[in-house]
Structures are given as C-alpha cells and as structure tokens.
Amino acid sequence: MRFRVAETESEAEAAAKGGDDEFVLAGRTLPSRLLLGSGGFTSFELLARAVEASGAALVTVAMRRIDPQARGSLLDVLEGLGVAVLPNTAGCYTARDAVMTAQLAREALQSDWVKLEVIGDEHTLLPDAPELLIAAEQLVADGFIVLPYTTDDPILARRLEDVGCAAVMPLGSPIGSGMGIGNPYNIALICERAGVPVVLDAGVGTASDAALAMELGCAAVLCASAISRAEDPVAMAEAIASAVHAGRLASLAGRIPRRLYATASSPQAGMPDLG
Amino acid sequence: MIYVNGDEQPDAATVAALLERLGVGAQARGVAVALDGEVLPRSQWQLAPLAPGTRVEVLGAIQGG
Numbered sequence A: 001m002r003f004r005v006a007e008t009e010s011e012a013e014a015a016a017k018g019g020d021d022e023f024v025l026a027g028r029t030l031p032s033r034l035l036l037g038s039g040g041f042t043s044f045e046l047l048a049r050a051v052e053a054s055g056a057a058l059v060t061v062a063m064r065r066i067d068p069q070a071r072g073s074l075l076d077v078l079e080g081l082g083v084a085v086l087p088n089t090a091g092c093y094t095a096r097d098a099v100m101t102a103q104l105a106r107e108a109l110q111s112d113w114v115k116l117e118v119i120g121d122e123h124t125l126l127p128d129a130p131e132l133l134i135a136a137e138q139l140v141a142d143g144f145i146v147l148p149y150t151t152d153d154p155i156l157a158r159r160l161e162d163v164g165c166a167a168v169m170p171l172g173s174p175i176g177s178g179m180g181i182g183n184p185y186n187i188a189l190i191c192e193r194a195g196v197p198v199v200l201d202a203g204v205g206t207a208s209d210a211a212l213a214m215e216l217g218c219a220a221v222l223c224a225s226a227i228s229r230a231e232d233p234v235a236m237a238e239a240i241a242s243a244v245h246a247g248r249l250a251s252l253a254g255r256i257p258r259r260l261y262a263t264a265s266s267p268q269a270g271m272p273d274l275g
Numbered sequence B: 001m002i003y004v005n006g007d008e009q010p011d012a013a014t015v016a017a018l019l020e021r022l023g024v025g026a027q028a029r030g031v032a033v034a035l036d037g038e039v040l041p042r043s044q045w046q047l048a049p050l051a052p053g054t055r056v057e058v059l060g061a062i063q064g065g
Helices: A009-016 A044-054 A074-081 A095-109 A129-141 A154-162 A184-193 A207-215 A233-253 B015-022
Strands: A023-025 A028-030 A034-037 A058-065 A084-087 A113-116 A145-150 A220-223 B002-004 B007-009 B031-035 B038-040 B055-063
Touching (some): A034 A233, A044 A074, A044 A233, A058 A074, A058 A095, A074 B055, A084 A095, A084 A113, A095 A113, A095 A129, A095 B055, A113 A129, A129 A145, A129 A154, A154 A184, A207 A220, A207 A233, A220 A233, B015 B031
Parallel strands (some): A034 A058, A034 A220, A058 A084, A113 A145, B002 B055
Antiparallel strands (some): A023 A028, B002 B007, B031 B055
C-alpha cells in the first residue's frame, strides 16, 4: 500500500507544531480537518456539544419540507456555535432533483456551497455515477462550489475534478455503515492524483478509520453517524478529531515502508562474545 | 386550491401571504420556495401571484448528512 509522504520538511514540521498546516477548501481556510454531519443527533443540545468537541467549522444540513410545528431553529444553533453551514442534496436520485435542491439551498442559506449527493438506491445509498457527474457539471456552471460525495473510483474522482468540483469526497464504505475504509488502495490512488482536496465522506465507524483516511493522504474527513450515533457522541467527536489530527501528522511525517522481514533497530556491531 | 408541500390548501395571493399563514413569516431565514418545480427567488415572494392549482414546495434546513 502506498501512503502519501511529506512534500517538504517544513510542511511536516508546521503540522507537528500545530502551526501553519492550514486546510484550504475552495479558498476558505478551515481551522479543522474534521467536517461534521448534523444528522442523527437526538437533540440540538447534543449536536452543539459534539460540534464543540469536534472542533469542526463546517457542518452539513439537509433540505426538507418545513414543519411548522418544529421547535427551535437548527440554523440558530449552528450560527451560535460560529460554524458555517454546508447544505447537502441527500435523498436525491436524479441530477435534476439534486440541482433543484442545491438551488433551493442556495436561496435558503445564501451560500453557493453544496455537498452534492445523487444516490442510486435506498439500500446502499451508493452514488449514481452518471447522474452525479451531470449534476456536478450543471452546478459548477451555475456558480456553485461543488463538493461531491462519490464512490472510491479514482477515474470518477478525476472526472469530477475535471468538471470543476472544488473537492472530491469518496466514501470509505456506505453511509452510516461504520464499515471503515473498504478499499484503502483506491483512496490512496485518488489522493495521489487529485489536484483538489480529498475528503473521506462516509463509512467511518470509529477513530482509527479517520486516522487511516488521513494517513492515506486525505485532506479531511467528513463524519456524521460515527459521532451522532455513538453511545457517547461528545466523547466520540473528541476521539475522531484527535484521530484526524494524528493521521494528518503521520501522513506528513512519512511512514516507514512495509517489509515482510524484520529490520533490526539495534546495531549488530559491538556485540560482546558471551561464549 | 393550491398544493403546499403536498397538501391541499386555500388559495393565497402571494408566497409571502402563504408563508405568513403557515406561521413561517416572509422574513424567515433558511427557507426556500419552489413553484411548480422552479425556484422562486426570495425577491419575488411579495410580488409573484400564486395561481390556483400551483404546487408550492416550502423547504428549510434540517439535521442531515
């Protein structure tokens, strides 16, 4: 397996010091490489505590028919936390529906950022590649900052980048499955070739999955269920944030190659004759 | 009759009037409206007439993703 190695010493050093290792996404500098999905939290209060524990500065929301009986405002909660809102197009099965949902989200939230999801079926929630690419192209042309949720296919990732997406967000495994990164080779390949940030966007089950994503070269991790549906979401938010940081440092530090046989770490020279 | 989020409702003169009736308010943050499958910009809420039979979708942000 190939892992990204640090491009320069100063990059790794800066990250280790917690200094200038900025995460820039579509021209916006984000203080955290962990993005948070707001779905699945059982209360706004729990969501707020998890956002704080995660350090995330960008939090996803979905667009649905309003419920006049709904109590409290999600947007007020997120605004109070000082985080930016990233609308998604979850639940859309066609490019047309996804484009329309993105346009409605732009109108509602006055932001041209969108997490683009076009899914193929309800059992796997896997992306529908042709529809996704069509929607991405249309939204880019319409002035959106498009962050597409995609499969772990390096060719599709490249095509999405080619049509102007600001990042690619491959899945590790299906949404909410907690199965981790099923094909780390593909994630590493995507990271190696991408000219835009790669954000691992689904499948994280626990902290080590997030660390692996970063070690493979991802620029960030987007996490929802792993945190919101954990027994203790606030503790898991902190754990995954630490894992993202650790994985980033490890990626920049440059890991040793894997070898089949041992390589002694103590010198052979200078051994005494104890015969 | 108009169709608001899938339900039959009495006519309303404009989207702004409809939103007031729904208790959302025409100044509501985080709300977007589509008429017959087309986004209606906020700037048109007071102005565009709401013809009988129109399918109105009123969306807002909820937890997700």
